[in-house]
Amino acid sequence: MKECNICHKPEVFIIVNTVDREGNVQELALCKDCAQKKGISEIKKIKLTPAEIIMKLQMTSDANDQKITCNFCNITWANFRTTGRLGCEHCYESFKNQLDSLIKEIHGATLHRGKTVTSGRKTTYDRFVIKKLTKQMRQAIQNEDYEKAAVIRDQITKIKKGIV
Amino acid sequence: MENNTFTIISRTIPYWLVSGAPFEDIVISSRLRYARNIAGYRFPNLASNEELGEIFEMARAALENTQIPLETEKIEFITVTEFTDLQGEFLLERHLISPDFLKKIKSREKDDKNKHLSTLGVFISNDETISIMVNEEDHLRFQVISAGLEFDKSFSKLNTLDDIFESTLRYAFSPQYGYLTACPTNVGTGFRVSIMAHLPGLVLTKEINQALNAIWQFNCLVRGLYGEGTETRGYFFQISNSITLGQTEQEIMQGIKNIITQLINHEKKARDFLLKTMKTELEDKVYRAYAILRSARLLNSDEALNLLATVRLGVATEILNEVSLTTLNKIMILLKPANLQIFYNQTLNPYERDEKRASLIRTILQESQN
Numbered sequence: 001m002k003e004c005n006i007c008h009k010p011e012v013f014i015i016v017n018t019v020d021r022e023g024n025v026q027e028l029a030l031c032k033d034c035a036q037k038k039g040i041s042e043i044k045k046i047k048l049t050p051a052e053i054i055m056k057l058q059m060t061s062d063a064n065d066q067k068i069t070c071n072f073c074n075i076t077w078a079n080f081r082t083t084g085r086l087g088c089e090h091c092y093e094s095f096k097n098q099l100d101s102l103i104k105e106i107h108g109a110t111l112h113r114g115k116t117v118t119s120g121r122k123t124t125y126d127r128f129v130i131k132k133l134t135k136q137m138r139q140a141i142q143n144e145d146y147e148k149a150a151v152i153r154d155q156i157t158k159i160k161k162g163i164v
Numbered sequence: 165m166e167n168n169t170f171t172i173i174s175r176t177i178p179y180w181l182v183s184g185a186p187f188e189d190i191v192i193s194s195r196l197r198y199a200r201n202i203a204g205y206r207f208p209n210l211a212s213n214e215e216l217g218e219i220f221e222m223a224r225a226a227l228e229n230t231q232i233p234l235e236t237e238k239i240e241f242i243t244v245t246e247f248t249d250l251q252g253e254f255l256l257e258r259h260l261i262s263p264d265f266l267k268k269i270k271s272r273e274k275d276d277k278n279k280h281l282s283t284l285g286v287f288i289s290n291d292e293t294i295s296i297m298v299n300e301e302d303h304l305r306f307q308v309i310s311a312g313l314e315f316d317k318s319f320s321k322l323n324t325l326d327d328i329f330e331s332t333l334r335y336a337f338s339p340q341y342g343y344l345t346a347c348p349t350n351v352g353t354g355f356r357v358s359i360m361a362h363l364p365g366l367v368l369t370k371e372i373n374q375a376l377n378a379i380w381q382f383n384c385l386v387r388g389l390y391g392e393g394t395e396t397r398g399y400f401f402q403i404s405n406s407i408t409l410g411q412t413e414q415e416i417m418q419g420i421k422n423i424i425t426q427l428i429n430h431e432k433k434a435r436d437f438l439l440k441t442m443k444t445e446l447e448d449k450v451y452r453a454y455a456i457l458r459s460a461r462l463l464n465s466d467e468a469l470n471l472l473a474t475v476r477l478g479v480a481t482e483i484l485n486e487v488s489l490t491t492l493n494k495i496m497i498l499l500k501p502a503n504l505q506i507f508y509n510q511t512l513n514p515y516e517r518d519e520k521r522a523s524l525i526r527t528i529l530q531e532s533q534n
């Protein structure tokens with residue numbers, strides 16, 4: 001049986017999470033009397049919501065956070081900590097070490113179950129990506145960067161043949 | 165959407181508010197949503213205008229290129245890319261867009277040099293049961309609403325819609341983390357179930373805190389009527405799942421269903437208790453609220469919503485039978501500031517709104533009695 005963290009009575013009425021200035025979360029189990037003395041009325045959440053977990057991140061900081069960067073969208077882990085938003089799908093790989101524990105804290109799991117994507121022919125997507133790549137290829141030719149243009153051309157051919 | 169399109173839908177009642185739905189005396193609506201992103205494009209907060217424009221066009225093409233076998237009768241989609249602030253608020257009040265999306269509409273540069281590009285938009289089915297927000301926090305947000313506590317039909321609609329888009333698009337997906345979203349709180353299934361419940365019994369018997377406490381322990385969130393940061397008013401509460409990863413969509417739905425079923429039982433018991441122990445006080449409260457709604461000349465939206473909520477309790481407990489839940493649902497939508505102004509097709513200052521609101525409510529209640 002759990003006991004009250006303050007008076008050690010073997011009765012727990014509520015468990016509250018306290019967050020200190022360093023962002024450390026501490027569980028505090030309280031009996032009814034001690035909860036009342038602490039000014040905690042009956043409506044108190046026993047755990048942090050996902051939004052609160054993200055908010056808590058803002059309060060922590062590490063000099064290294066500026067150095068951990070996503071190579072695709074260029075945001076840093078420090079940037080994510082302040083905004084709570086990732087920049088692109090590759091961020092999940094780039095920040096895997098940091099995200100794994102965060103995701104575990106939010107969801108209590110790190111492995112997806114449920115619906116998954118199928119790999120049909122992506123017509124609309126291909127059309128737009130080809131359009132985008134063609135624009136990039138023309139830009140490369142204009143800049144006389146023929147090597148880059150050739151790489152893009154091969155990419156376009158692959159998509160058209162349905163290889164990608 | 166043309167201005168007059170807004171006027172036309174403002175005079176109708178969203179399909180999902182029509183009565184006869186399961187547990188409609190306690191559950192107003194059930195909303196299901198999927199968050200999806202397109203591979204190879206940065207998430208909306210970081211994407212360039214050009215990327216956003218391309219995503220919007222991709223979404224439009226994915227929707228237009230497909231016959232949508234969603235229901236026997238064909239559902240037509242209305243595309244909205246140009247919004248005034250008022251029209252944005254109107255859509256929020258009808259739960260067709262989110263508060264975050266409205267913020268984006270309002271902060272959008274009005275004379276952008278890329279104005280020929282639609283970077284932000286929403287597709288709405290003509291019966292208002294489906295909405296697809298493009299470039300909210302994620303590239304795509306699919307939403308299906310239904311009245312009462314009903315998941316099965318909506319879930320199949322939601323999946324059909326998702327499959328239609330997926331058949332021509334490439335989603336950002338990882339075998340480990342599932343559907344990749346801008347915020348890690350949505351990753352995995354990207355699936356959110358939100359129930360809007362009316363819980364006056366639990367509030368009046370002061371059991372609500374205990375009930376909400378229990379909900380928090382079961383991985384659910386409770387919020388006010390219009391999402392995060394808004395207060396609960398008129399005894400309305402929005403309950404949703406807080407976890408999207410590690411559980412299947414069916415498990416998430418089952419979890420919410422269990423919680424809501426318990427909540428419905430508690431609410432019913434609380435209502436019975438009120439009827440047994442303080443019937444006269446309850447009748448007095450209900451009849452007073454009804455009398456004010458039928459005769460007031462000035463009503464602000466908070467007051468009107470609170471009175472309406474009390475009348476709703478009266479109808480659900482059969483204290484009052486002169487008015488139907490459908491009529492009350494209709495009033496609940498039309499009394500909101502933006503809906504009221506679009507209904508009357510004119511900009512109204514707060515005083516004029518209070519006057520028009522009182523007059524509209526009087527008229528609707530009068531008509532519904534005959």
Ligand SMILES: [Zn+2]
Pocket residue numbers: 004005006007008009030031032033034035
């Ligand atoms: Zn104690």
Ligand SMILES: [Zn+2]
Pocket residue numbers: 070071072073074075086087088089090091092094
């Ligand atoms: Zn990234």
